[in-house]
Amino acid sequence: DAKTTQPNSMESNEEEPVHLPCNHSTISGTDYIHWYRQLPSQGPEYVIHGLTSNVNNRMASLAIAEDRKSSTLILHRATLRDAAVYYCILRDMNTNAGKSTFGDGTTLTVKP
Amino acid sequence: EPEVTQTPSHQVTQMGQEVILRCVPISNHLYFYWYRQILGQKVEFLVSFYNNEISEKSEIFDDQFSVERPDGSNFTLKIRSTKLEDSAMYFCASRLAGVYNEQFFGPGTRLTVL
Numbered sequence: 001d002a003k004t005t006q007p008n009s010m011e012s013n014e015e016e017p018v019h020l021p022c023n024h025s026t027i028s029g030t031d032y033i034h035w036y037r038q039l040p041s042q043g044p045e046y047v048i049h050g051l052t053s054n055v056n057n058r059m060a061s062l063a064i065a066e067d068r069k070s071s072t073l074i075l076h077r078a079t080l081r082d083a084a085v086y087y088c089i090l091r092d093m094n095t096n097a098g099k100s101t102f103g104d105g106t107t108l109t110v111k112p
Numbered sequence: 113e114p115e116v117t118q119t120p121s122h123q124v125t126q127m128g129q130e131v132i133l134r135c136v137p138i139s140n141h142l143y144f145y146w147y148r149q150i151l152g153q154k155v156e157f158l159v160s161f162y163n164n165e166i167s168e169k170s171e172i173f174d175d176q177f178s179v180e181r182p183d184g185s186n187f188t189l190k191i192r193s194t195k196l197e198d199s200a201m202y203f204c205a206s207r208l209a210g211v212y213n214e215q216f217f218g219p220g221t222r223l224t225v226l
Contacts, residue, residue: 032212043116043148043203043217044155051212087155091211097168098143098211100153 004088009107012078020073022088027068032091035062035073035102037084044087044102047073083110087111114138116218118204124224128193133221135187135204144187145205145215146179148172154205161187194225 005023012018024033034049048055048062050071055062061074075082087105091098117136125131134182136146146158159169161179178190191198201222205215 034214036215038155043205043220044215045217046214047203049212049214093211095168095211097158097160097162098207098213099157099168100147100155100205100215100216101157104148104154 004090004103006088006103006106007108009102011092011109011111012075012082014080014110016079018075018078018082018108018110020075020088020108021070023070024070024088024090025069027090028092029091032093033062033071034069034089035060036087036089036100036102037082038087038105041082044100046057047086049091066088074100075112078108078110080110080112081106083108114216115150116204116206116216118202118218118221120221121219122193122222122224125194125224127196127215127225129221131194133189133190133191133202133223135189135218137187137204137206138216139185140208141206141216142209143167143207145207146189147203147204147205147217148200149220150197150200160162191223192224194223196225199223199225 035047038044038062050062063072085105114172144161149155198225201220203220204218207213207215
């Protein structure tokens, strides 16, 4: 599996935007970029995914670099509920099983 | 909104005993997974299951582990002879066809092996 690199931790103030970076310099052309998060004492939760173009949904936006070697998850207005570990995961579209390989992720702390 | 459910929420067992962890995936999903997370560590992939057979498994998923989809709704993980190091949160997940589709995770079962 191609590897992703994320900062260990980030802090944000409530109601401010948060940009969570992810480097994936060895990404292949068939890798989708997925983001999940894990709130304390819960299972992972899907946030967003993309392939080449930027994506928006009700939770977040995903900005993908033109060369696809990095991406940024954007939370437009952080709330206390967004405090979680955020995982950037690559999933090969040619792999039928479609497992997720979790790294250490970024622990986001949101301050009131 | 449909969700993945898991039972029990917490299971305590003695070393060497067999345990079965149960999951009810979302009804129209086709791919099923088990992951585990030892306290304070990463979420680790155990096994994926599709069309009534294992499609991929990790090194962790040795002969002590087995999975089954005994009917149209349940998906189970059996550990035949539990070890202390099997103590972890076990998460079930499911998804639709299409590898780009997101996985929906259950709330987990906390397994404690004494």
